[in-house]
Structures are given as C-alpha cells and as structure tokens.
Amino acid sequence: MTTTQDAGAPRPVATLEMVAALAGVSRATVSRVVNDSPSVDPELALSVKKAILALDYTPNRAARSLAKRRAQAVTLIVPESTSKVFADPFFASVVQGIALFLTDTEYTLNMVISSESKPEKTRSFLLGGNVDGVLVVSHHSSDHSWTHLSGSLPMVFAGRPLVGSRESYYVEVDNERAAYSVTRQLTDSGRRHVATIAGPQDMPPGIDRLAGWRTAVVEAGLSDGLVEVGDFTLASGARAMHRLLDRGTPLDAVFAGNDQMAAGAYTAIQGRGLRIPEDIAVVGFDDDSFATSVTPALTTVHHPIIELGKKMAEILVDLIEGRPAQRATMLPTSLVIRDSA
Amino acid sequence: MTTTQDAGAPRPVATLEMVAALAGVSRATVSRVVNDSPSVDPELALSVKKAILALDYTPNRAARSLAKRRAQAVTLIVPESTSKVFADPFFASVVQGIALFLTDTEYTLNMVISSESKPEKTRSFLLGGNVDGVLVVSHHSSDHSWTHLSGSLPMVFAGRPLVGSRESYYVEVDNERAAYSVTRQLTDSGRRHVATIAGPQDMPPGIDRLAGWRTAVVEAGLSDGLVEVGDFTLASGARAMHRLLDRGTPLDAVFAGNDQMAAGAYTAIQGRGLRIPEDIAVVGFDDDSFATSVTPALTTVHHPIIELGKKMAEILVDLIEGRPAQRATMLPTSLVIRDSA
C-alpha cells in the first residue's frame, strides 16, 4: 500500500488571462489569436503567440464549451449486448478511422457503452448537451435503437440502418455490387458449384452480399441453393462450412460474407483434408487482418474501413457545423486477388 | 463564411436555474440535491427532484467541470503506430471493462490516438487540464512513452510497464506463474517435447510467459530449446509453428504465448495433416474468442481481461479522487481445460 498522488492540487495551468497579461493585451485579443480570428494585428498576434508558447498555454475545454454552447465532443455508441463487436476487426478499424479524423479537429471522441439495463442514462447523456454528435458503429440491427435520436442530434451510422435509412446519414460500400464481382471471380474461373456463407439476414451487409452472390451464380446458370448463414464470426464460418460440406453435394467454391467467416471456412475445409484452392476456392469480404493471416492468402473484396470511419467523422462534423451533407455516402471497393481463388 | 444553418433541432435543455424556478428554491439548493448533499430538507429535496424529472434536467458537464476544476473525464491513449492493437481482442476487452466501470461513475471516457507525428498535441491535451487521468493499454513497450507524465497526472497501465514499473500503477496477472501451470498441464500428461511460441521479448507478458514455460520444462527434465518467437498475431503464430515443425526434431506439444498465436499454430499443424491433440497438444493464454473458435477447443489460461479493464478504471478513479491505491495489482488466472491438450 502506498500513498497516492495529490489529486487536490492540480499543476499550474496557464490561463488566457495570464497570457493576456504577459503579452500586454486584453483577453479578448488573446482569444482572437487562439481562434485565429481574421482581424488582429499581425504584430500583436505574434507577441501573443510568443506568450502562449512561453506559458505553455492550452485553452480550457470546459470553459470554451460553456461559452460556445458546444460540447466540442462527439460520442461513439458501443452496444453492450454484443461484446463481440468490440473485438471485431471491422469495428476496430472504423473506430481507428474516426479517431484519426477527429485528431485534426477540435472535437474529442468519447465512448459510451449503451447499457441496455439503463438506456435512460445513455439517452440523457446524449441529449443533455454533453455531446455535439453521435456515431453509431454496429453491424447489428438491434443496435440501431438510437435512430430516433437523429431528429435531435446529428448522427452518422456505419452502414445503412435497417430501418429509417431514408432519413439517416450513413457511410457504406456497395455490398451487393462488390459481392457480385467477387463471386464472378469464382464463376468466371470455371467453378460450377459455388456456395456462400452469408452473414445474418437481419443486417444490411448480410442481406446485400447474399443478393450479390445470388445474382452472380444465377447469371452463370448455376444453382443458388448452396447457402448457409453465419453471424460474421470465425466460429460461425467454420460451422457453416461444415454444414455445406455435409450436404454431400458437389462443391468447388465458396464466397464467405466476411473474412472472419472465410477464415473459419478454411479450418473446416483444411480440417477435412481438402485443399484451397485446388479442391475448393474461397473468397471473402473486407480485406481485414484475417485475409492475410490465413494460408493460402485470401482473395477478397477490399473494404476501405478506416476510410469509412474517417468519412463518418467528417460528415458528422459537417452536420454539427451546419454544413450540408449527403445522407448516403458510398465508398469504392476493389477486388484483391490473392491465392485462394 | 456564415454558418446560419443549425444542425438538427437545438432542443431546449433545462438548466439548473429553471429547475430552481419550478421548484421555488434557489439554485444552490438544486445543486445540493443534484449532488445529494447531506443537509437538505427531505421535503424540499423531493419537490426539487420532481422538478428535475418534469424538466428532464441533466447537469451541463462543461459548467460543472469549470466550477469544480475537474474535467470529469479520463483518457485512453491508443498508440497509432500499431493499428493492430486495436483489433487485438485483448485490447478490445480491456477497453470494454474500462467503459463498463466508468458507466457507473461521473467520468467520461475519451480516446486519443497518440499520433507520433505530433506528440506535442497529445501532451498538451493531456496536460491542459482536459483530463483527470490517463489509461494506457498496450502490449507494446514503445508505447509506454507516456510514463513520464505519471508525475503530473494520475495514470494506470494495463500490464507492468517495461520501464519505471516501481513508480507506476498497473494491473496485471501473474504471467509467469500461469504460464508455468499451463505448461505443467503438458508435461504432466506425458508430453516429452514441449515447445513454445513466445511473445515479443521486449514486452513483459512475452518475457514472463516464456520464463514460466522454461521453468516447467526444465523442472520436467525436458529440453528448453524449442523456442520460436512471434508477435502475438495469428499470422506470426502460424509462421513460428512452421519453423518449429521444420526443425525436424521431435515435437509433441506447444505452449503459445496467447490464443491468437495458438490459433495460428493450429493452421500450421492441421495444414500439415497433423492432429491436435493426438500428434501435437496445444495450449494457449488468454481464453479469448479464439480459444473457442478453433477446433478442437483450446486448453488455455483464463485471463480476466474485462476485469482487468474494470480494475484499471477503478484504480484510476481512486487516484483521481485522492484515495490510496496499490501500485501493482495482480488478478487471478485459472486453467481452462478443453480439448487441445
């Protein structure tokens, strides 16, 4: 047991007032310099900047928010229910993109776990003026329970919300088109029994990617019956692949709804002594860390996830600051041909 | 550059003043009720509470921070360099634990990416009085570059820092002991050629777990030469396992420094047509989602990661509020016997 640091005596932080005194100007002028107002004598500005540096002055966020009537903060809502989403590489990258963008702005990123037990707490936090905008990142449909807040607070979603997509702001990729094109990769190379491990059918990405696959196989004159559904986790991919294999029908290729499920499919396929891509070709979606962790490296769709996060943050800031923004933003994907198909 | 267009509907947030008016008391009294001060007439308190509810009043954080000279916020520093840490299930769970604990406090959790390009920005943010405490979660040694701030700001680390551990606050498990015991699981069951895929040797968990393995194999009279080093990623585990297998020496068991590397080892082992656990037994460390995603399910060490995050936050809050706290906190681990060994 040791003693603690003294929390009651904060270290001396310089205030705007002190800067003003040192520079021999009024606080208003310092404030103008700090917020680089257009109209301020360059010479004065210089001496103010010198004083700021000398005192190592940093504006106090609380005071600033109070005066501006802006929190200067955006909140990321993390659904508590699914602790898995947090470990999801998709989620991780989106958050990274968000944080990266916000680093260059005046906004701070804070995170709340949307406790289902007391949604009121989250709600009042969000609506209490503590936050200028909200970001919702979740694959899962049930987590769009915050959609109704979008009337009161700027809000941007990662991916089209299942409901209320017409009045929501969101950023996504063309899942259907991308799924179609990666499946074409399979059919074009002569595969005749192309299955899919689809994502949850109550989630837009799950639905849209399945649709893209279907279009491609039908177009190639193949059966669209080889479908098993997973939940985007590695384990579910493995189970779905086993079910596919257990059908006993011919199978020479599979499109997994994301790379994690593809990795799961790998374990099932290789666990049965089959070879990728010789016996079964595999393609995925996302191009995340799983794609290059597996052997052979996975052919997949590059999903610009970090960009997606950045874009979400950018749009949110636009919204907060009253700039016009598009409701639906589509980011481009690309095919990444590796060794699995 | 006019920004006249306001985003969304700036809903009327009730202020303390309004509550006071409605309840027919002074603002001071309302404030006392809100902060449940001991001395306030129960009857008055009740009517104030009623007014609060009626107006859906939420205290303004900025104003409160300003008056209290406390940010009421703690910051999580995320190293930018390693975008991988973010997708690391360890990281994800720690953050989850932190967020869970903070939900029940007055503190807000915010995240900053410690941009290496401009460390000054991060530094001034932290030291500018915007934050009451700092949490550092990183497996990686280089990311403890913030250690020097711990003199100026309460700070808690996930895991013992490589340097300055005597004067730092941190929470961890007894990595060496746990690694020893899970390795014993292997030696006790008669395995005679027990290898390890160690974590990075510039990181305490990597070092300590290797030491635990070594003690166990030496104690069993076995060779301690079967060591390959990975970086805690799945891919590195696979590569290390291949190197182990390529040695051409007998091998019937392996302890991987974490579950991700164990999963990588699985792909290498099964990819070569060997069987787990018949040919090679595998054990891991962490008991994360990988442990149950692989087949056969992985025998591993349960690492209470969410608890670890909670504990970190708890200690940080203690520190902030001037309560005494232990510098080193050790959390218990347990063995989870599944099917891989």
Added chain:
DNA sequence: TTGTAAGCGTTATCAC
C-alpha cells in the same frame, strides 16, 4: 483593430 463587459451553467463561500 482592440478593449470592455456581459454572459455560459455550475459549484462553493459565505451570511442568515
């Protein structure tokens, strides 16, 4: 262009 001064919504120090 620069300064004065009035807030922003709370908390805290006093008297009463």
Added chain:
DNA sequence: GTGATAACGCTTACAA
C-alpha cells in the same frame, strides 16, 4: 437548512 453571490476560464457582442 437555505439563499445570495462570487468565482471558474473563455467567447462575443458592443463600444471605442
């Protein structure tokens, strides 16, 4: 116990 009233550090009309 309760209520004025002065901070808290900054922004922003409004003057000068």
